[in-house]
Amino acid sequence: MKRSKIKTILIGLGRICSSLETDPFRKKPCTHMGVLQSDWGKDRFEFILGLDSHSEKCESFQSSWNLPAETVHPDPSKFSLPKSIQLAVISTPSVSHENWAIHCITQGIPNLLIEKPVALTESGAKRIQKHAIKYNTRIWINHERRYHPSYKYVKEQLTKGNLGKLKSIRASVFTSAKNPGLAFSKLGGGPLLHDGTHAVDLLHWILGKSKLVDSRLERPKKGATESRAVAWFRSMEGVDVFLDVSGGRKYFQFELDLHTDSHRIICSNDGFQFFQSQTSKLYKGFQSLSPYDPPDFPSPETANAFLGIYDEIYQVIKGNKQKMEGTLSDNIEILNMIESIYRKKR
Structure with missing residues (x-):
């Protein structure tokens, strides 16, 4: 039976999203796109779109993963997020986490994975929480350890x-x-x-x-x-x-x-x-x-934190698990x- 995949969008296409995957010493996958493009990830998640305001990062990202041009967009502020998206991964600079999180929440995306720190201040994180409660959005923060x-x-x-x-x-x-x-x-x-x-x-x-x-x-x-x-x-x-x-x-x-x-x-x-x-x-x-x-x-062979957090996201979205680590309240x-x-x- 074919597995139903989670449609995923990546916002911010830099180091933790993609380029650290070229580090020869890191255990793979070690980035968000690395997970999505791994054999394990391809079986569970479907990469739909990558957004970044820096055109050079978009070009590097597209080239590194051999992606069709239409799957990468260099002007996210003017881009309407697809309604079918089930998971948004926010790996932009920290200063923009709060605004992007609220934007994705109000656009109706039901699940977010946000890079740490979730916001620059406690009050900023509470603003995200207020919107998440209103829209019934689940949020993970990538403290991967x-x-x-x-x-x-x-x-x-x-x-x-x-x-x-x-x-x-x-x-x-x-x-x-x-x-x-x-x-x-x-x-x-x-x-x-x-x-x-x-x-x-x-x-x-x-x-x-x-x-x-x-x-x-x-x-x-x-x-x-x-x-x-x-x-x-x-x-x-x-x-x-x-x-x-x-x-x-x-x-x-x-x-x-x-x-x-x-x-x-x-x-x-x-x-x-x-x-x-x-x-x-x-x-x-x-x-x-x-x-x-x-x-x-x-054993070292079993140790991969990135696969761990994505497995939890998958299990929760599919209804196989309820408990979430690294919640917004914790952060x-x-x-x-x-x-x-x-x-x-x-």
Whole structure:
């Protein structure tokens, strides 16, 4: 029996939509078009149209995927969205997410996948939510690590209590960008909103909403976007979280270092490491952390976050599943946490 495909439109044809697929080191698919054009994606989704206001991106996109000219349009502001569209993917620059989301919602598109951050401010995200409720629109935000099998494994083991009681987390996001740009137009912004949002999302996913205890911003000059943001949060259960986001490093590093009363788990773009408490070989009468490999940890071959989020979208649209990860309500709370750092700046 032939599978009914979900008609999909892509708005914004740049890096995360398409061009990162040429990165030889990334696990494929690693872009939105990469998913739609994969064997798995072609069986479930039908690419209808790509929109971007930059003609050079349209040309590159069309050439890269060998597409008919009529499937790519360089002037989305004057283009009427087809009524048959079931899913719109918004991967434009962050500043335009809010306007595009509201436009798609009011055009009657029932499902949206929006790149992070969903909006530049909490109030902007709430405006999207207001329209989504009115038009009964489902919205996913692409914090893709939630759908990565390795991160899912850690969260599930913590929830089951198999890794002990969580005590503290150190989260660090270091990038090499020297000039992150004015991302957070109202309150400042920079690497915290662009890359740090992934860490804040995972912290919210694992712990729920947390309250800011203290924070500090470093700026290269007065009025500039921050070069570094550090914050101390505490969850409702008393778990302390220490966040460090910097745009001034000579490398990229994303890492969560979780400590429980019996384990340590490092979740990083360099891989995952597990340690457990055992009788110490260094100090008599003490316990020390020893490395081990969980036998049921997902293999690298099964780890693809992009396929994970698109599979959930497909299952929900087809009525096979109801629960959604990375909801708009979650992202409103995430933006509130980020804004609290800016409000408490020193």
